[in-house]
Amino acid sequence: MNHESRFSAINIAVVGHTNAGKTSLIRTLLRDDQFGNIDETAGTTRYVEKSVVFAGEDAVLNLYDTPGFEDSSALLQALEEQSKTFEAQSRAAQSPAARLPVELLRAFIAQADQFPDFEQEIKVLRQSINSDVLLYIIDVREPLLGKYRDEIDILSKAGKPILPVFNFIAGNSEALMRWREQMAQFNLHAALEFDTVAFDFEAEKRLYQKLQSLLEQHYETLQILIDFRQQVWQSLQHAAAQRIFQLLIEVACYRREVSGAEAAGKGGIAHGNVLEMQDFVRNAEQRTLQDLLSIFAFTQLDVDLQQLPVTDGQWHLDIFSPRMIKEFGLDAGATALSGAAAGAGLDLMVGGISLGAATILGAALGAGLATVRKYQHELSAALRGHKWLCVDDNTISLLYLRQRKLLHTLTHRGHAAQNKLQLFNDPDHALPGGWYKVINVMRQHPEWQQPSPSDVDYQALQDRVIDWLINDESS
Numbered sequence: 001m002n003h004e005s006r007f008s009a010i011n012i013a014v015v016g017h018t019n020a021g022k023t024s025l026i027r028t029l030l031r032d033d034q035f036g037n038i039d040e041t042a043g044t045t046r047y048v049e050k051s052v053v054f055a056g057e058d059a060v061l062n063l064y065d066t067p068g069f070e071d072s073s074a075l076l077q078a079l080e081e082q083s084k085t086f087e088a089q090s091r092a093a094q095s096p097a098a099r100l101p102v103e104l105l106r107a108f109i110a111q112a113d114q115f116p117d118f119e120q121e122i123k124v125l126r127q128s129i130n131s132d133v134l135l136y137i138i139d140v141r142e143p144l145l146g147k148y149r150d151e152i153d154i155l156s157k158a159g160k161p162i163l164p165v166f167n168f169i170a171g172n173s174e175a176l177m178r179w180r181e182q183m184a185q186f187n188l189h190a191a192l193e194f195d196t197v198a199f200d201f202e203a204e205k206r207l208y209q210k211l212q213s214l215l216e217q218h219y220e221t222l223q224i225l226i227d228f229r230q231q232v233w234q235s236l237q238h239a240a241a242q243r244i245f246q247l248l249i250e251v252a253c254y255r256r257e258v259s260g261a262e263a264a265g266k267g268g269i270a271h272g273n274v275l276e277m278q279d280f281v282r283n284a285e286q287r288t289l290q291d292l293l294s295i296f297a298f299t300q301l302d303v304d305l306q307q308l309p310v311t312d313g314q315w316h317l318d319i320f321s322p323r324m325i326k327e328f329g330l331d332a333g334a335t336a337l338s339g340a341a342a343g344a345g346l347d348l349m350v351g352g353i354s355l356g357a358a359t360i361l362g363a364a365l366g367a368g369l370a371t372v373r374k375y376q377h378e379l380s381a382a383l384r385g386h387k388w389l390c391v392d393d394n395t396i397s398l399l400y401l402r403q404r405k406l407l408h409t410l411t412h413r414g415h416a417a418q419n420k421l422q423l424f425n426d427p428d429h430a431l432p433g434g435w436y437k438v439i440n441v442m443r444q445h446p447e448w449q450q451p452s453p454s455d456v457d458y459q460a461l462q463d464r465v466i467d468w469l470i471n472d473e474s475s
């Protein structure tokens with residue numbers, strides 16, 4: 001059964017100079033990295049191409065990608081010639097009625113075959129006349145040249161509202177200011193900043209709100225879209241935070257029994273065991289990174305533009321690199337003292353090892369018979385002098401900080417794109433209050449290695465960590 005839309009879709013022509021980022025903007029709005037071709041050479045888009053933005057099943061926006069303007073001055077000149085011919089014709093016919101600019105465009109388009117040089121531009125003009133609004137994409141790094149004045153002059157003849165969209169704004173605030181002033185000179189006061197490469201819901205929402213003010217008759221339709229996208233956005237964020245929570249649980253629950261002799265021995269924990277644990281952590285983090293990139297439909301191109309220290313879904317800096325602890329501002333000594341893993345201080349500082357036996361014993365003795373039963377296996381191993389190799393607090397904290405930073409980068413592109421992403425030496429790498437308690441709770445529930453949504457304690461902990469991840473603005 002065909003779905004009948006509640007309203008008619010808004011036709012939006014995405015226009016502008018070649019290479020300004022028109023196709024990129026559409027990809028961002030569609031969250032579809034397969035749409036069209038994008039390239040740093042001029043004249044990539046050769047045809048008008050339509051794509052549809054839906055709110056649920058309703059088509060809300062028809063976006064028309066168009067070829068870029070190349071020689072707008074010559075085009076304007078040709079249009080002026082046309083206008084003179086018009087005037088001469090009117091005089092000859094003794095009909096003094098002035099022609100509307102849009103009629104001039106129509107007449108020009110009708111004679112397209114006479115202007116093979118403007119083949120691309122004529123496609124843009126045709127689409128502009130047939131649209132409700134024009135999004136005029138501007139690369140703010142470009143100097144303000146006459147060609148832009150000419151482009152706006154030409155486009156405004158279509159008689160449709162024009163919304164300038166400033167692209168490549170990251171790190172170019174002065175240029176942006178000049179462009180804003182310039183657009184005001186053209187009577188284009190409503191303008192928008194939008195970095196097209198990645199998804200930032202706030203910027204997208206501002207785009208729809210500006211359109212609401214330009215297209216009052218479509219106000220409700222746009223509101224439906226805003227609400228829908230907001231909902232989708234929130235569920236993406238939630239899904240991503242939940243994925244990070246799973247990583248933390250998975251790693252905090254990791255445990256491997258080692259004999260007391262091995263734990264106390266001169267050689268320390270067998271090297272092989274440690275390497276195995278480290279590989280486990282690395283793989284778990286890697287899978288999370290890849291899942292997060294795919295939740296937000298990030299490609300390697302986006303990653304590069306974001307300057308994330310990631311290639312092929314892999315972090316550049318290993319989680320066990322000694323630089324990590326230092327540069328994330330964590331204090332190895334402090335966690336050794338505050339954690340329940342007494343006696344594992346040395347281990348905490350190298351390679352992310354701690355011996356969790358003390359934690360387990362302490363928890364069990366404090367919590368009574370039920371807990372003793374639950375940890376029977378661990379306790380008897382502990383009594384035999386066996387211990388557990390766990391992932392230490394610092395490593396779990398680093399995972400949390402690095403994933404939180406990633407989540408915020410993926411969701412607040414505007415912040416991250418300004419300059420090279422500062423994952424290190426960032427004074428704001430604060431851990432949430434109560435963080436170490438949370439690690440301990442996780443460790444004491446090895447069964448949570450399998451997601452346990454029916455367990456109320458699991459649920460409560462998950463809600464808490466998700467809330468931290470999404471709402472903690474300190475990163």
Ligand SMILES: Nc1nc2c(ncn2[C@@H]2O[C@H](COP(=O)(O)OP(=O)(O)OP(=O)(O)O)[C@@H](O)[C@H]2O)c(=O)[nH]1
Nearest residue numbers: 018019020021022023024038039043044045068196
């Ligand atoms: N850094 C950065 N690069 C961008 C941004 N938007 C687009 N690009 C890059 O700019 C180049 C041109 O982007 P396109 O989307 O192909 O531009 P276009 O306006 O469609 O170009 P034509 O189809 O040739 O008219 C590509 O290399 C994009 O990756 C942005 O916001 N920031």
Ligand SMILES: [Mg+2]
Nearest residue numbers: 022023044045
């Ligand atoms: Mg293009």
